[in-house]
Amino acid sequence: MSASTETGREPGRARVDRWRTSAEVLGEVRRTPGLTRVELARRLALSSASVTETVTRLRGTGWLCEHRAPVSGRGRPTTTLEPAPDGPRVVAVDLRHEDWRVGLAGLDGVVTDVVGARHDRDPARVTAALRDAVATVAGGHRAVAVGLAAPAPVSDDGLVRATELSWEAVDLGSVTACLGPGPVPLRVGNDATLAGVAEARTGAAAGAATAVYLTVEVGLGGTLLLDGHPHLGAHGAAGEYGHLPFGDPARRCACGAAGCWGPEVDGRALARRLGDPVPDDPRSSAEDVLARAAGGDAAAADAVGVAATALARGIAGVVHVHDPDVVVLGGLARGLRAAPAFDEAYVGALMAFRRDHPVPVLDAVHGDLGALHGAAALALDHATSAEGLAERCGD
Numbered sequence: 001m002s003a004s005t006e007t008g009r010e011p012g013r014a015r016v017d018r019w020r021t022s023a024e025v026l027g028e029v030r031r032t033p034g035l036t037r038v039e040l041a042r043r044l045a046l047s048s049a050s051v052t053e054t055v056t057r058l059r060g061t062g063w064l065c066e067h068r069a070p071v072s073g074r075g076r077p078t079t080t081l082e083p084a085p086d087g088p089r090v091v092a093v094d095l096r097h098e099d100w101r102v103g104l105a106g107l108d109g110v111v112t113d114v115v116g117a118r119h120d121r122d123p124a125r126v127t128a129a130l131r132d133a134v135a136t137v138a139g140g141h142r143a144v145a146v147g148l149a150a151p152a153p154v155s156d157d158g159l160v161r162a163t164e165l166s167w168e169a170v171d172l173g174s175v176t177a178c179l180g181p182g183p184v185p186l187r188v189g190n191d192a193t194l195a196g197v198a199e200a201r202t203g204a205a206a207g208a209a210t211a212v213y214l215t216v217e218v219g220l221g222g223t224l225l226l227d228g229h230p231h232l233g234a235h236g237a238a239g240e241y242g243h244l245p246f247g248d249p250a251r252r253c254a255c256g257a258a259g260c261w262g263p264e265v266d267g268r269a270l271a272r273r274l275g276d277p278v279p280d281d282p283r284s285s286a287e288d289v290l291a292r293a294a295g296g297d298a299a300a301a302d303a304v305g306v307a308a309t310a311l312a313r314g315i316a317g318v319v320h321v322h323d324p325d326v327v328v329l330g331g332l333a334r335g336l337r338a339a340p341a342f343d344e345a346y347v348g349a350l351m352a353f354r355r356d357h358p359v360p361v362l363d364a365v366h367g368d369l370g371a372l373h374g375a376a377a378l379a380l381d382h383a384t385s386a387e388g389l390a391e392r393c394g395d
């Protein structure tokens with residue numbers, strides 16, 4: 001998921017090692033903004049001298065600021081550590097089938113200043129528009145990394161093969177071209193994976209040790225999240241749940257395989273069941289069918305029921321494989337889960353020992369902005385890592 005197209009200098013190992021404690025401190029402040037120096041020292045088992053040295057260093061980089069904490073009881077005076085309001089920023093990009101969004105985030109990960117536009121799927125025009133939008137959104141701030149969510153499998157070479165967009169191996173590296181001084185790293189992730197990251201960090205799966213995120217847009221995507229981090233596999237391409245062979249083996253999928261799960265649960269599946277032509281925009285056509293089903297249209301309800309059953313049975317299979325604490329659903333999967341057929345199909349497909357206490361299936365809380373929040377998290381993960389700090393801050 002997390003391909004890199006950065007062109008920056010490679011920091012030496014010794015220099016990276018000198019930033020390890022700083023990276024851990026930033027990680028704790030991201031998890032718990034406003035934690036005290038005393039609590040930080042306890043969590044990371046650091047001496048107070050080491051905390052002082054590291055915090056001073058991080059204040060120098062602009063990431064952190066401190067406030068005097070109210071003294072409680074007989075405790076010694078301490079300070080709270082906060083993301084600096086005028087600190088470095090990351091730019092988050094969510095490239096979708098029909099449109100794109102670009103926003104800005106600081107260490108707190110909250111995405112602001114969001115701009116967006118529709119696009120015509122022309123690779124050169126889309127990358128140019130993104131380059132301009134990234135420069136505009138970052139204007140006046142110190143942008144240290146860009147995270148980009150792409151509607152496609154992402155592999156280690158940093159290229160995106162967006163079969164649904166009919167793009168072949170598009171290099172998105174130029175979207176950071178107007179940032180600087182110096183090269184600014186770009187981290188690219190699969191959009192469904194990044195929406196899952198957002199749920200695992202600050203959403204419906206926050207705190208879960210093992211979580212599965214699944215979303216239906218055009219096809220079905222998702223990720224396995226372990227302690228808030230996506231499982232990426234040997235080549236960064238894990239999480240292609242939509243291409244599990246849970247579908248009709250006679251149906252060829254755009255991925256090149258046959259019988260994939262994704263085409264059974266999205267707008268194309270609904271149109272097929274209704275006898276309609278293949279929709280131009282499967283997402284909005286599915287929203288339309290879901291709305292008609294909710295409004296009492298029997299044919300639409302039947303189509304939604306069939307897709308909801310295919311989704312629910314597949315989720316049971318995924319539960320058997322991963323044994324998660326929770327399954328979180330995004331996109332159109334939320335609408336399918338609301339169909340009357342869902343619960344019975346899910347529980348009915350579970351192994352007997354799971355039926356009394358089925359793994360909860362919850363709706364995502366980040367909604368439409370999940371991938372954008374996840375892209376910000378991906379960029380922050382890099383910028384606040386020892387490698388990222390060594391790259392930008394030197395020794």
Ligand SMILES: [Zn+2]
Pocket residue numbers: 242243253254255256257258260
């Ligand atoms: Zn497929």
